[in-house]
Amino acid sequence: xxxxxxxxxxxxxxxxxxxxxxxxxxxxxxxxxxxxxxxxxxxxxxxxxxxxxxxxxxxxxxxxxxxxxxxxxxxxxxxxxxxxxxxxxxxxxxxxxxxxxxxxxxxxxxxxxxxxxxxxxxxxxxxxxxxxxxxxxxxxxxxxxxxxxxxxxxxxxxxxxxxxxxxxxxxxxxxxxxxxxxxxxxxxxxxxxxxxxxxxxxxxxxxxxxxxxxxxxxxxxxxxxxxxxxxxxxxxxxxx
Ligand SMILES: Nc1ncnc2c1ncn2[C@@H]1O[C@H](COP(=O)(O)OP(=O)(O)OP(=O)(O)O)[C@@H](O)[C@H]1O
Numbered sequence: 001x002x003x004x005x006x007x008x009x010x011x012x013x014x015x016x017x018x019x020x021x022x023x024x025x026x027x028x029x030x031x032x033x034x035x036x037x038x039x040x041x042x043x044x045x046x047x048x049x050x051x052x053x054x055x056x057x058x059x060x061x062x063x064x065x066x067x068x069x070x071x072x073x074x075x076x077x078x079x080x081x082x083x084x085x086x087x088x089x090x091x092x093x094x095x096x097x098x099x100x101x102x103x104x105x106x107x108x109x110x111x112x113x114x115x116x117x118x119x120x121x122x123x124x125x126x127x128x129x130x131x132x133x134x135x136x137x138x139x140x141x142x143x144x145x146x147x148x149x150x151x152x153x154x155x156x157x158x159x160x161x162x163x164x165x166x167x168x169x170x171x172x173x174x175x176x177x178x179x180x181x182x183x184x185x186x187x188x189x190x191x192x193x194x195x196x197x198x199x200x201x202x203x204x205x206x207x208x209x210x211x212x213x214x215x216x217x218x219x220x221x222x223x224x225x226x227x228x229x230x231x232x233x234x235x236x237x238x239x240x
Contacts, residue, residue, distance in 0.1 A: 003034045003069045003203040004055070004172060009079075010063030011050050024050045026063065030222050034069075037194070037204040039214045042224025048207045049098075052174045054079075055205065056096045057086045068094070071171060091119050095170035097178045101149055101157040109135065109152075109160050110145040116164045134163040138189055154181040159189075166193050173197060175206035179213055187213060 010026035025047035032038050040048045054061045055068075057078055066078040070093060073085060081089070090096075103112055113131035114124075122130065135145055138159040144152065149160055158181055165173065175194075179187045187210075194217060198204065208214050214221070 002031045005031045005067040008064035035201045036219045038220045039218035040222045046224035093171040095165035095173045097165045098176040099180045108146045134167045138163045173204045
């Protein structure tokens with residue numbers, strides 16, 4: 001059975017000051033098995049982030065269903081799961097990485113990664129060791145480990161974000177431009193982690209403007225251009 005099945009999904013936004021609604025995406029269909037990686041491509045504004053944010057339930061979807069195969073709940077429709085279920089899934093099963101770091105204030109980068117591990121049931125000692133390994137892997141300068149990340153550069157924030165999400169070895173990982181402000185060396189580090197997670201069974205959905213980065217990494221590519229064509233019932237998924 002699929003790990004993630006998106007069926008006839010659509011999302012509208014209300015533009016209050018105009019008293020209008022805008023259909024951001026519609027008729028989105030795709031399905032992923034465990035350990036597969038789907039890359040979403042399409043021009044700016046075509047709705048790629050809207051799909052990821054709706055799976056993570058930052059946005060509440062308007063149409064269709066998003067069936068996720070949860071370790072805790074079995075098959076669950078993320079479009080109408082309760083807030084409590086969504087909070088559990090975000091803590092234990094579904095990770096989300098974007099270019100923006102949204103974390104507890106006055107918490108050091110080391111504490112943030114340790115907290116992610118503790119939430120997954122690690123002991124304090126194991127969390128300390130694994131957090132240091134992850135921060136080292138993503139080459140966050142040890143001088144920054146005990147600093148609050150609000151003053152970090154874009155690339156430092158992003159590397160911390162990826163460390164926090166990937167140490168949890170999530171069942172489903174959503175990546176919204178996770179390499180946007182990274183140099184080549186850091187991109188290679190991200191790729192290594194993605195390959196490891198994939199091999200251990202994590203299912204991934206990602207958006208990358210950097211097509212080269214996706215080469216050989218994605219099992220399927222979902223092209224927004226074709227998915228919006230209503231004559232194509234199942235969207236278009238190219239095998240890569
Ligand atoms: N919170 C929101 N309120 C109103 N409109 C929104 C909101 N979020 C997204 N949109 C609109 O929905 C459409 C899709 O936006 P989205 O960010 O998903 O596109 P994208 O393909 O990820 O773009 P980019 O590649 O530029 O990041 C756009 O027209 C955008 O203006």
